[in-house]
Amino acid sequence: MKAQPKASHYINGRFVDDEQGAPVEVIYPATGEVIARLHAATPNIVELAVEAARAAQDGWARLRPAERGRILRRAADILHARNEELARLETLDTGKPLQETTVADPASAAxxxxxxxxxxxxxHGDYVDFGGGPFGYTRREPLGVCVGIGAWNYPIQGAGWKSAPALAMGNAMVFKPSENTPLSALALAEIYTEAGLPDGLFNVVQGFGDVGAALASHP
Incomplete structure (x- = not known):
């Protein structure tokens, strides 16, 4: 039983690998079988992901919110259409019963x-008339590049829960799934690309706590 992805990371709209990274074994909890072998992100991979996100974010933020929303909804439609396939992947990754993942996990991300x-x-921003001429207004502006760090027990849900609001509001994201359940975030990244999300806006890098710390402290 195997679930080997095309490569360990997904950066700038494509799969990327760097075999210099520490090995990450993905184990099917029901049997103890190794179902995939990945590599943790090296500092170079982390930089590639952050730079891809930075390069893509400004143009995405300038896109009309309604168009950003359409792309997210297309990705949701693909998640629904591939629910059975993604549920099987989530079961292999987490050991959850298929009866649960089929009705809950990909559907919740969607x-x-x-x-x-x-x-x-x-x-949108607000306009406030103070009377007699003075007025004030507020603007909603994206933060820029966001980091998402996933939990082992809700892999595809966590990736969807974190990326959806960030992307909707005009941000880009570098997402690091748990090293224990790293597979479905890669599937979501492919789905975003298929839905029309511009390259570089949702990047996935693998790794342990040191990779998460490098992302969280990145300037």
Whole structure:
């Protein structure tokens, strides 16, 4: 039983590997079988992911919110269409019963994309008339590049829950899944690309706590 992805990382719209990184073995909890072998991100991989996100974010932020929402909703449609395949992958990754992943995990990620893809067009600044001429206004601006760090027990859900609001509001993301359950985030990255998300906006890098720390402290 194997679930080997094309490569360990997904950066700038394509799979990327660097065999200099520490080995990451993905184990099917039900049997103890190694179902995939990946490599943790090296400092070079981390930099590639961050730079790809930075390069892509500004153009994405200038896109109309309604168009950003349409892309997220297309990704949600693909998640729904591939639910059975993704549920099997999540079961292999986490050991959850297939009866659970089929109804909960990919569907929950899709629902996050649907929700934020639907409401983002309504997020805007406010205009306040103070009377007699003076007025004030607020602007909603994206933060830039965000980091998402996933938990082992909700892999594809966590990736969807973290990326959907960030992307909807015009940010880019570098996502590091748990080293214990790293597979479905790569599948989500491919789905985003298929849905029309510009390259570099959702990047996935693998690794242990040191990779998460490098991302969280990155300037």
């Amino acid at each position: 629902e996050a994309l649907e929700f934020f893809g639907g409401v983002v067009a309504g997020f």
